[in-house]
Structure formats: C-alpha cells, structure tokens
Amino acid sequence: MSQFGSEPVHDPADLGFDKARLARLKRWMQRYTDTGRWPGGAVLIARHGKLAYFDSAGYADIEAKRPWRRDLIARIWSMTKPVTAVALLMLYEEARLHLDDPVEAYLPEFKDMQLLIPGATSLDQTVPVKTKMTIHQLLTHTSGLSLFTGPGLLGEAYAKEALGLAKDYGGLDKMVRRIAELPLEWEPGTRWQYSAGSDVIGRIVEVVSGMPLDRYFATRIFEPLGMTDTGFSVPDSGISRFPPQYEVTAGGMALNEAPEVSAWRQGKVDTFCGGGGLVGTIDDYWRFAEMLRAGGELNGARILSSRTLRLAACNHLPGDLAALATEVWAETQFDGVGFGLLGSVVLDPAKAQISAQVGDYGWGGAAGTFFWVSPADDMVVVLFTQLLPSSAIPVRKELRALVHGALTGA
Incomplete structure (x- = not known):
C-alpha cells in the first residue's frame, strides 16, 4: 500500500521532533500571510520515511479567499531540474551515455560552438570555443x-525568445536548436553559471530514449512512483486545484499570468522544458524526494541505484560555488555550498551561515517552492508556495532554522 497522500502525520516525538517547536512553522507561515508578504503555502517534513509534519496557511487564491490545500497543483519551475537529472542518470545506468560525453555526440547542433568575446556589443562578436561541452557540464551548470x-547580451537574447x-516554442528540439545557435557566455568548464543546461539534458534524454520527455517522465518516473498529479500541463480534472501565481511588485503582491504560465492551464504545452516545465502537488514531490532519500527506490519501484545516487548527490565542483560562480542570481547562496548533479550541496554550514548538515542537497523553484x-538526518523537507521571485522573502533560510530548531532527537 502506498504511504502517501492519505498518510496521517505521525507523532513527531517518535521521529525526533519537539512538537511545540514544530508549531512555530504554522505561526511563521501565518505571519507572512497576515502581513501580506506572500499568498500562502505549505510545509511537509518526513523523517525515516514517515510523515512528521504537514500544515499550511494563507490562500491559494487571495481574491477568492480559497485556502491553501494539500492537493493543490503548483508550478514547481526549477524543481523540475532534479527530475530531469534523474531521467538522464537512468540512461547512464543503462550504459547508453557517459557523463563525459561531448554534447555534440547526441546533438550535432552543438558542434563548432562559438564564445562571446569579453565586452562584446553584439552576438556575432565571437571566437571558437577551445573545449567541447560535455553532459557533465550541462548537469553542473558549467557548460x-x-x-x-x-x-548582458546573452541573457537578453534568452529572455526575448523565452528560451528555457x-x-x-514548437517542441523541445526547436528550442534547443536555437540555444545551440547562440554563443556561449564562458568557455565550458571554467565558470559556474545558472543556465538552460537542464533543457538541453531533457533533449538528450529524448534523443537517447526515443521518447518525448513528457512520456519518458510519465512512464519511467511518475507512474512507478505514483506521482499522479505531476506533468507538463494541468489536466481538465485538475484545473480547480491549480492556483494563481503571484509576484512581488512595487505596490505589493499582484497576479502573474504571463502567456507561458497560462499555457499550463490551457493544455497548450508542446515544449517540455527540462529546466522548469513541471507542475505537481506537494505529496507528489515528496514521493520523488523520498525516493532520493531512500537510495533510489520507493514502494518497490527502483528508479536509481544507491551508488548512482551517492555520485549524483555529492559536490562535483572543485570547491564551493563562491569560488566558481558568476555574479548572477540562482536558487541558492554561494558561500559554503557546492553543486552536484541534482542541485546544491551543503559543504560548510558555518561558511554558508545556515542551519544544515554537511551533505544536505536540494533545489528550489522560481515561485518559492x-x-x-x-x-x-534521514529527512526530507518540502515547501510549496506560488510567489515570484523566490528571493522576495527569506523563507528558505528561515525554514531551515525552524526545522532544525525543532529536530531535537535522533
């Protein structure tokens, strides 16, 4: 029997939590709602595979006064990236590709890439790259x-054409071909910069598997894990559970319903963005994260081996992000934090100045998930909300402090 969705919350004390301290989480979420700084959201905490905490506060729809519910289907944006990485690692385990393979071996459009020269004023001011981009560099955002x-110029070009x-867009193949036509910002392997690499990884998954990315995800990951509410669009039966998305503006919170956001609701998705295209419920993402925590298997469904997962979850950079990252925003702080194949990895909590354990790994999405x-700690923590940008309020650092402040036992 599946443990998810209908599983009751276990006694937190049996899982090493102080119940009174966990209650701070509800007050914390409610405070942000009461002060008008976010619409609402939910937190789920599981330890040793059992649900220790779930609660929500605020609204899914402020105007309609609809409360945030556990079964809401939310935009997870860049929390799609770890799913795409797992999809590729499944092919890696089948020896159908290697991490150090050049991207051009699977996508010929990435042959003879150009590098934008420093100080360029147009996209045609380039020189040939010296090294071939690899799959590993796509996964680690060093491509x-x-x-x-x-x-700069490249960021503006990506934004103008909504790349990623x-x-x-007419298909992931078309979007990735356009990405390949643009020059690179950096020589592959020399800098860390948050990128559209996961979208290119998604296209490699399509080419190697012979399946569209949505079908690969559905048949190889979502169906085995019981993630029935996760996909690249919202089914008609789920529209009532799909809340609005909000953004912080100079005048406070406002609705954010750009055309690419509306496509989720209208079922018009034809480009399966591996970097940020999924929607799903908090319980579905718990299933995915629980599979990671449990060493690649959930409820008898083996997705990855524990050894491959250990490889994916460790730091793949020569140091922390601060030593290699460009000065651009990402879903993590840089000091004391590295990057693996699934997301950020805590290397030094003191340097990062966050409550964490060495080896904690994960990622976030643009709307605050x-x-x-x-x-x-043998633990999974998932936060869901729908507020752009994710840096609007410091909920991630605060959530870490609250969770670790309540975790008092073994």
Whole structure:
C-alpha cells in the first residue's frame, strides 16, 4: 500500500521532533500571510520515511479567499531540474551515455560552438570555443550556456525568445536548436553559471530514449512512483486545484499570468522544458524526494541505484560555488555550498551561515517552492508556495532554522 497522500502525520516525538517547536512553522507561515508578504503555502517534513509534519496557511487564491490545500497543483519551475537529472542518470545506468560525453555526440547542433568575446556589443562578436561541452557540464551548470535571467547580451537574447521558459516554442528540439545557435557566455568548464543546461539534458534524454520527455517522465518516473498529479500541463480534472501565481511588485503582491504560465492551464504545452516545465502537488514531490532519500527506490519501484545516487548527490565542483560562480542570481547562496548533479550541496554550514548538515542537497523553484534531502538526518523537507521571485522573502533560510530548531532527537 502506498504511504502517501492519505498518510496521517505521525507523532513527531517518535521521529525526533519537539512538537511545540514544530508549531512555530504554522505561526511563521501565518505571519507572512497576515502581513501580506506572500499568498500562502505549505510545509511537509518526513523523517525515516514517515510523515512528521504537514500544515499550511494563507490562500491559494487571495481574491477568492480559497485556502491553501494539500492537493493543490503548483508550478514547481526549477524543481523540475532534479527530475530531469534523474531521467538522464537512468540512461547512464543503462550504459547508453557517459557523463563525459561531448554534447555534440547526441546533438550535432552543438558542434563548432562559438564564445562571446569579453565586452562584446553584439552576438556575432565571437571566437571558437577551445573545449567541447560535455553532459557533465550541462548537469553542473558549467557548460557556458546562459538563461533568461542572465545578464548582458546573452541573457537578453534568452529572455526575448523565452528560451528555457516557453511552453509553446514548437517542441523541445526547436528550442534547443536555437540555444545551440547562440554563443556561449564562458568557455565550458571554467565558470559556474545558472543556465538552460537542464533543457538541453531533457533533449538528450529524448534523443537517447526515443521518447518525448513528457512520456519518458510519465512512464519511467511518475507512474512507478505514483506521482499522479505531476506533468507538463494541468489536466481538465485538475484545473480547480491549480492556483494563481503571484509576484512581488512595487505596490505589493499582484497576479502573474504571463502567456507561458497560462499555457499550463490551457493544455497548450508542446515544449517540455527540462529546466522548469513541471507542475505537481506537494505529496507528489515528496514521493520523488523520498525516493532520493531512500537510495533510489520507493514502494518497490527502483528508479536509481544507491551508488548512482551517492555520485549524483555529492559536490562535483572543485570547491564551493563562491569560488566558481558568476555574479548572477540562482536558487541558492554561494558561500559554503557546492553543486552536484541534482542541485546544491551543503559543504560548510558555518561558511554558508545556515542551519544544515554537511551533505544536505536540494533545489528550489522560481515561485518559492523548495526542497532538501538530508542524508545525515534521514529527512526530507518540502515547501510549496506560488510567489515570484523566490528571493522576495527569506523563507528558505528561515525554514531551515525552524526545522532544525525543532529536530531535537535522533
């Protein structure tokens, strides 16, 4: 029997939590709602595979006064990236590709890439790259690619064409070909910069598997894990559970319903963005994260081996992000934090100045969603909300402090 969705919350004390301290989480969420700084949200905490805490506060729809519910289908944006990485690692385990393979071996459009020269004033001011981009560099954001949130000429080009963002680009193959036509920001392997690498990884998954990314996700990951409410669009039966998305503006919170956001609701998605295209429920993402915590298996469904997962969850950079990252925003702080194949990895909590264990790993999404897996504490934490940008309020640091402040036992 599946333990998710209908599982009751276990006695937190049996799982090492102080119940009174866990109650701070509800007050914390409610305070943000009462002060008008976020619409609402939910927190789920599991330890040793059992649900220790779930609660929510505020609204899914402020105007309609609809409360935040556990079964809401939310935009998880960049929390899609770990799913895409797992999809590729499944092919890696089948020996159908290697991490150090050049990208051009699977996507010929990435042959003879160009590098934008320093101080360039147009995108045609380039020189040939010296090294071939690899799959590993795509996974670790060291490929030299940019993103629609990036700075300068390349960032503007990605944003103008909604590369890594559009749901109706005409297909992932078309979007990735356009990405390959643009120059690189950095020589591959020399800098860390948050990028559209996961979208390119998604296309490699399509080419190697022979399946569209949505079908690969559904048949190889979502169906085995019981993630029935997760996908690249919202089914008609789920529209009533799909809340509005809000953004912080100069005048406070406002609705954010851009065309690419509406595509989720209208079922017009034809471009399966591996970097940020999924929607789903908090319980579905718990299933995914729980599979990671449990060493690659959940309820008898083996997705990855524990050894591959250990490889994916460790730091793959020569140091922390601060030593290699460009000065652009990402879903993590840089000091004391490294990066693996699934997301950020805590290397030094003191340097990072966060409550964490060495080896904690996870990632977040643009609308404030966030998760981490703690191998040391045998714990999964998932936060859901729908507020752009994720940096609007410091909920991630505060959530870490609250969770660790309540975790008092073994």
